Structure formats: C-alpha cells, structure tokens
Amino acid sequence: MFAKQYGPWALIAGGSEGVGESFALKLAAEGVNLVLVARKAEPLEALADRIRESSSIQVRTLVQDLTAPEMLDRVKGVTADIDVGLLIYNAGSVSHFSAFLDDTMEETMRMVRLGVVAPTILAHHFGEGMRGRGRGGIILIGSMAGYAGAPGEIVYSGGKAFSRMLAEGLWYELKPHNVHVLGLILGLTRTPAMARLGLAMNNPDFVPDEPDAVVEEAFVHLADGPIWNVGGKEEGARYLGTIPRADAVAFMAKGAKDLHG
Numbered sequence: 001m002f003a004k005q006y007g008p009w010a011l012i013a014g015g016s017e018g019v020g021e022s023f024a025l026k027l028a029a030e031g032v033n034l035v036l037v038a039r040k041a042e043p044l045e046a047l048a049d050r051i052r053e054s055s056s057i058q059v060r061t062l063v064q065d066l067t068a069p070e071m072l073d074r075v076k077g078v079t080a081d082i083d084v085g086l087l088i089y090n091a092g093s094v095s096h097f098s099a100f101l102d103d104t105m106e107e108t109m110r111m112v113r114l115g116v117v118a119p120t121i122l123a124h125h126f127g128e129g130m131r132g133r134g135r136g137g138i139i140l141i142g143s144m145a146g147y148a149g150a151p152g153e154i155v156y157s158g159g160k161a162f163s164r165m166l167a168e169g170l171w172y173e174l175k176p177h178n179v180h181v182l183g184l185i186l187g188l189t190r191t192p193a194m195a196r197l198g199l200a201m202n203n204p205d206f207v208p209d210e211p212d213a214v215v216e217e218a219f220v221h222l223a224d225g226p227i228w229n230v231g232g233k234e235e236g237a238r239y240l241g242t243i244p245r246a247d248a249v250a251f252m253a254k255g256a257k258d259l260h261g
C-alpha cells in the first residue's frame, strides 16, 4: 500500500545518518527502493550495504554535496531510469554557530544553497514526475528555528522558514494530483551531526527526540500535510507565531544559549 503511493523508489537527500538513516531503514522495511545521497562515502556505503544485506530492496548511493552547482545533473545521473515516488530533503544542519557578520560569505551562501536552493531544485525536478504519474510524496525537513530569526544561525533559520513556505504552497498545488507534501518540523533531535556540534542533550527544557520516533510520526502524518511539528511541539510552534516578534527572537536566543552555551 505504502509502496504503491510512494514507490517504487525514494530519494533521501542527506540519507546516511540520523533521521535520514531512520527514514532509509523504515522505507526499506516498506519495500521501497532507495537512492541515498550524502557527502561522506564511508557512512553512506556502510548504510547501503547494511540495508542490502537485510532486505531485498535495491539501494543506489550518490556521494554528492547538495550545494554544488552540478548537483542536479549528478542526481539525474543516478535516477534517470527510475521513478522516484518519494523525495525526502533531510540535509540541512549548521556546521557551527556564528554571528551573521562574523561568518564568511562563502559559508553563508553555502547555507542558502543547502536550505533554499537545493530543496527547491529537487522538489521541482521530482515533483514534476510525481504530478505526471498522479501519485507520490515530498517531505521537507524543517526546524523550530524556522519560526523566528535565530541569532547565531540566522541564515539557517531563514532557510527553514523558506522550506516551510515551500512545503505549504506545494502541498496545496500538488494535492489535486495525489502528491502528498509534508513540512516536517523538528525540534532538538539526537543525531550524529548534533553530537559533532556539541549540543547539550541533557537539558530538561530541551529533551531531544529520537530519529526513529521522528520517522514514525512522519509516516503517520505524511498524507495529511502541510506541516507537522514533531514531538508534541504544535503548541510551541503556535506560541512562537503569536507572541511579539521581539519576544520570539529573544526566545530563540535564550534557547541557543541553553543548548550550546
């Protein structure tokens, strides 16, 4: 049933670890073939091998930086002969925190390409095929940081706000074509990337979600759209949307301080 709507192939942009890994394992269990994209070859190939050994689905891998100019051509190179019925745009975290003016323009534009340009390109490319076939799904991973300008990661939070708008509008436009679009908004989640960033995972005010639980929720809400706030954060999201903007930004600044000092 799941594979009929979202198969026969899914592409996970950022599919080697954390939430991307959990999506890959869950989709394999549903009998959906996988194209996994990430920059580091070793964890990517290790996950692909693990899935091939434990299931009968096909797995393709693409070692590719999603922010690079040749990205779409490379993605087309591994998907031209298959129907991608589910796009999951998962890659997106910051690699460090910095005041806007203290970061390099190179890193700033990299975050724009990661959070805005690449999901737009991939949603446009794969959405076209899905609309033509009259079935499919697109999941864009967002962040609570997309609900207010987040000091220390301003461009990241702007990208996540954009991602939410993209998900909402696409949800409406593709609904008549039986293509389900979901903006999946994450709060703090226990991923290897967050461990590398050194975020506190033991703060009682920010209890991290687990990647498998995030993916369970995504599967439950994929057909509903347009937005699902993971881990019971619906109220928090609404709160940030209704309080004065200065207070919302101050809330983000305090959260950042609590998490990374």
Ligand SMILES: NC(=O)c1ccc[n+]([C@@H]2O[C@H](COP(=O)([O-])OP(=O)(O)OC[C@H]3O[C@@H](n4cnc5c(N)ncnc54)[C@H](OP(=O)(O)O)[C@@H]3O)[C@@H](O)[C@H]2O)c1
Binding pocket: 013, 014, 015, 016, 017, 018, 019, 020, 037, 038, 039, 040, 041, 064, 065, 066, 067, 089, 090, 091, 092, 093, 094, 114, 141, 142, 143, 144, 186, 187, 188, 189, 190, 191, 192, 193, 194
């Ligand atoms: N973890 C959290 O607390 C949290 C909170 C809110 C929202 N989110 C969102 O959840 C998503 C997943 O986050 P995450 O913590 O797992 O970290 P992440 O750094 O986004 O990593 C997730 C995956 O994306 C790949 N990736 C990252 N940058 C890439 C690039 N430029 N090109 C290709 N692949 C890339 C990573 O592999 P490689 O490094 O090998 O490329 C990995 O497979 C992100 O969109 C993030 O914004 C996370």
